[in-house]
Amino acid sequence: MKFGYLIIYVPDVRASLEFFSSAFGLATRFLHESGTYGELETGETALAFAADELAGMNFSTGHVSAHASAKPLGMEVALVTDDVVAAHARALQAGAREIAAPTHKPWGQTVSYVRCPDGTLVELCSPIA
Secondary structure, three states, rough: OOOEEEEEEOOOHHHHHHHHHHOOOOOOOEOOOOOOOOEEEOOOOEEEEEEHHHHHHHHOOOOOOHHHHOOOOOOOOOEEEEOOHHHHHHEEEEEOOEEEEEEEOOOOOOOEEEEEEOEEEEEEEEOOO
């Protein structure tokens, strides 16, 4: 067993891919011609987006859409960077909403949180020494 994908269901896959490219510098690896599924270049494990309509096909009882939730869902995507302050500012400039400003943690990491236009909660953090 190995971790293969993290798939986030969103209202507009192309918009999420474009936001993650603009805000975090992650290039699109793949976008299906239907526009309902796409992946970012994130290394061995794919960060992917699928259209809410696919969730409707996959889950007969429905799902909680992150963009429609007043609060972030109880999960996050963590992106590691050497410059959290600059990454945080870039994300805000691209359209993210600040959840928590960059803060230096007692264990040595700098961490911040933003919420993307599609509702995804992203932690920006420095590497753990």
